[in-house]
Amino acid sequence: MSDKAQAVIEVKNLDITFKMPTGNVHALRGVDFTLRENEVLALVGESGCGKSVTAKAIMGILPENGMINSGEVVFHDGGESIDLLQKKISWRRKNINGSKISMIFQDPMTSLNPTMSIGAQLIVAIRNHEEITKKEAYARSLELLYEVGITDPERTMEQYPHQLSGGMRQRIVIAIALSCNPKVIICDEPTTALDVTIQNRILDLIQKIQRTRGISVIFITHNLGVVAKIADYVGVMYAGKIIEVGSIFDVFYDPRHPYTWGLLSAIPDVSDEKGELYSIPGTPPNLAKEIVGDAFAPRNPFALDIDFKAEPPLFKASGTHYVASWLMDERAPKVEMPDNLKERIASMKKEGLLYVEGRE
Amino acid sequence: MSKAENKKTKQVKTDQNVLLSVDDLCMYFDTKGKRVRASEHISFKINKGETFGLVGESGSGKSTIGKCIIGLNKATSGSIKFNGLELTGIKNRKEYKQKHNGIQMIFQDPMSSLNPKKQVGEIVREALVINHIGSSREEQEKIVAEIFTKVGIPTEYMNRYPKDFSGGQRQRIGIARALVVNPKLIIADECIAALDASVQAQIVNMLHHIKQETGTSFLFISHDLNMVRFLSDRIGVLHLGYLLETGTSDEIFKNPIHPYTKSLLAAIPRMNPVVQPEKIKVYDYSTSGIDYALGKWHDVEGTHRVWCTDLEYKEWGKQE
Incomplete structure (x- = not known):
């Protein structure tokens, strides 16, 4: 198989400026990389180097003052190649985000809804993208929770985010990210807020899921130890x-x-x-x-x-x-x-x- | 001189060397009908010129101990002695000022610990004003300029505001503010956690130099085990409010005794793509059968001590 056939996401010459009251900030100055199938690519660098901006551009969730000057984000899906930047945000939300490419953020508390039970959040995530009954979605949720290493999924489904520890919450976020069988997961500093022992377990989990499901991962971090553990390829920004x-x-x-x-x-x-x-x-x-x-x-x-x-x-x-x-x-x-x-x-x-x- | 006398003088000598001693410190927070036990029976000593690193996961009570020492928390029981003076049970401001003179703190987030409305030179000079150092404004400004040079901030930046600086520079200013009053002990609570790797190294090197130059003692609180090992002479491992193991960096890192310390050390991500912690035996307090409340100190060797029961100590010793 050639390199081209294996590529899942190709970012080409991505150039982004943020409009600020004090002037323009040139956050990305031509970023190129290729994410291939079944591969973990780590983007590493210090804060402000553009790691998260790259991820947000791929997801189409740049803040309003972010202007894309040039570049392409080509997503290869079963023979089809789509330049995501040419598509409307609403289309991407419906067809790509969550179902093909999903994202895990640093702080699991802010990515979960504090007023909804874990079960409700999982079921909503699944039913947003697939037309299945609540019962089926419930069964799928249990499987997902089991997959991310939660031993008592029935009980967890009833619980609320504040009742869970940071590591457990991040597991829930991973379960939600996996709920629609994405091809790519973007992890933006998923373990930075966690302690070393928990970090190690979450990294093991992400690695296990990546290998068993054969998905591709873009892993953003500033921690080189984490990179050494999880990545196949590294881009230093x-x-x-x-x-x-x-x-x-x-x-x-x-x-x-x-x-x-x-x-x-x-x-x-x-x-x-x-x-x-x-x-x-x-x-x-x-x-x-x-x-x-x-x-x-x-x-x-x-x-x-x-x-x-x-x-x-x-x-x-x-x-x-x-x-x-x-x-x-x-x-x-x-x-x-x-x-x-x-x-x-x-x-x-x-x-x-x-x-x-x-x-x- | 008789043997007993000899021992006594030796005892006095080591005591003189001790700058801070925390003895059986307990800190409980009483909230509505529920008691949160943040620190339980904490005992450790910091010698003059020594850096003591406190490590542990979030919620293990690292910051609580730092706050108890500086007086932001009122310890429930136990004693904290600094320079031979008892810091617990302080009644009034005057007594506080007198006894805490010589302890300074550096915080994690330099942006929230520096007044955004003040010029950074003024922020640092304020510390001199409060502590009545320097007789005139000019003299104080001279001292501030010296300290700015020491922490690597050009003196012409003294009349700028915190927002004009990068994270690393702000942390340098925070350090300058702590250093300017010539403290004997600096409590550094996660002071490099918010900084980038390359800047972290700059700050760590700077702290290292300051330590060697001025002989200041540090209580270095961090969750970054590599940095703690790098910077500390001795380390204390905290878990669920208990100090489980103390000793020199080498004693802890090369010969950990407590299963929690072992699992903590095994989980550190290595910089080597080939050598990685794989399936480490996960330490779970609830299923480990260990009850911290039953523990007491056991001396291993040198300054190396473990908090556990006699039986546990025997068992863990066997596995070696």
Whole structure:
């Protein structure tokens, strides 16, 4: 099967501006990526880099001041290819949102209706998209709750959101997202509000559902540990662009962009020895101002002259690995990643080998 | 010198080293007919120049302890000693000011903890005014300028407002406000949770430097286990209001004894795509058969202590 045939969602050159009282904020500056069948793509980056805006554009739920300047979001569904951005919001709500692409948000308390019982919310979600009786919908709800690991579904159906813990609520949200058999689920920081033990269980659940149902997932997070656990592919975003994209192994074992280097070494891992944390100097750029050249250049210790003048294109590092940095140009000087990151990756690989051997 | 005397002097020495000691602290909130037990029998010590990390899931009572120390919560029972002075049962403002002098707090959300109507220089200077530091306005402004340089904010930004700064910069200002009065203890309640990874690293490095430079002690409250391990000398693990295990970072991370600590550590997402926590044995208090209320402290080695019953301690020791 070719790459094209497998693609579920293709985002092409997506460019979005927010109109603010103080001026325009250029939130997305040409985002390109492809989500393929049965694959988890993680979008990772710091706040304001455009992760959530990308998700909202795909869902058609941008706030009113969000203007789409250009770009396409092509959804491939059984031989049909639809550019979602060309369709009316009402059409997308009826035909796509919830039934083909559904979304899980960060805070389960705000995505659930506090005045409706869990059962009522599930049944409404199902009956909104399918014409079935309440009884059938009730039976389906029980199955869904069971699938998301709720041991006493009958009782949970009667309960209200405030009676449940954060982890349970997120399970309910996942059950609702699954209720109409979507092809794609977009998860926007679904575990950020949860504790580590609960986070781990929710990630296990999302992974299990993704594998058994064979759906595709866009997973938005700022936590690289979560990315390492769940993703097949990773897109690293910075200032409204994807600056490095590749398989999980490309990005974690062979990162090429200096920003990715910074991100990977800024977070301490359990296996690390104490010392100074590597930190990227400065702060992300203000997107209300026009950006000339590489947006990361002012924070980049390896920046070249051209970084301040022209925007780097996506260079191909390997079959699956693309990097937007002038350092990838063949004329650029050879720059190696910082030593502490090199050591870290080496020990990561070593630990990985031991781990795999230990399991075999 | 006899042996007993020798022991006594040693005892005094270690006591002098202790900056804060929390002893059998209980904090209950009485709401309509229902008592919420937020903290139960909490005991720990923070030495001078030491960082103590409190970890636990949300609702485990991390912030309650911090608030009890600073006096925002009135402890139900138990004692909190800071610099040898008892902080519980304070009757009036004067006594509060006198005894709490030297404790400062950094909050999670710098936007809501900085007055949006005041210039940031003024916000920091206010701390000096309240604590009667510096004789004139000029002198105070000089001290503020010094502290701004220390936390990495250009002094020409002193007359800007909180809204003009990024999250990381605001947190630096919050830290500057806490530092400006030369505190002995800083309570940092989730102070990096709202920041991005690259900025988090900057703030953590800065806190690390401040600690080494000024010898300030920190109570670092966080749910981020990696950061707690990175920043803390000693760690306390909280669950359901009980402090279950304390010890140095290495003691806790390399040799966890309590099943809750074990499950917590096993659940940390690793930065390695190959090595991941898979099916960890999920710790469920209600089915574990452990009753925290029956526990008492057991010394493992060094400063490493576990809160459990004698029987549990024996059992967990066997599994090692």
